[in-house]
Amino acid sequence: MEVAKIAAIGLIAGILAVTVKKTNPEIAMQVSIGAGVIIFIMVAGELADAVEFIRSFAEEYQSFSEGVGTVLKVVGIAYIAEFAVQILKDAGESALSSKVEIAAKVIIMLLTLPLLHSFAEMVFGLL
């Protein structure tokens, strides 16, 4: 039971973080970072399988596969940024977290602009 294991890890880490938070909140933050990473790495194998399936599925449709690659990159960037944002918000640094969010949005926008360009080309080609 993978889910039960993950839920147990989450609960135990939460209890430990709350226990440590009273005396030193900076270490409580690190406990929650560690638990978050461990939980992600536990499901990373399954996630890799799912992403691989999507990729092989997209390979069958030639015009589709470029877009799917970009979408997956965006998901990866969004996940990394969201990880940092949530931890910063938990630590009470919401100003810094919104800066991280904006930076991630800029990078995602830059990544998706070529897709927008090819879309515009396709639309104006039809007209």
Add this chain to the structure above:
Amino acid sequence: MSVSIDLVFKIAAIGILVAVLYQLLVRSGREDIATMVSIAGLIIVLIMVVDLVSELFTTVKSIFGLY
């Protein structure tokens, strides 16, 4: 799986140990050493967590094809 829940226990144990040592040193009138102890604990934990976070980021990068 190269990482385990032991690391979380280790971090929390360091947190509790540092808290106890801090209280002990403050009560015995050594505030300067108490501050040093809490900074040292933070750095030890930070080194452990930085490795873990870098592993997370390389995993996410390899899964989603970010290079």
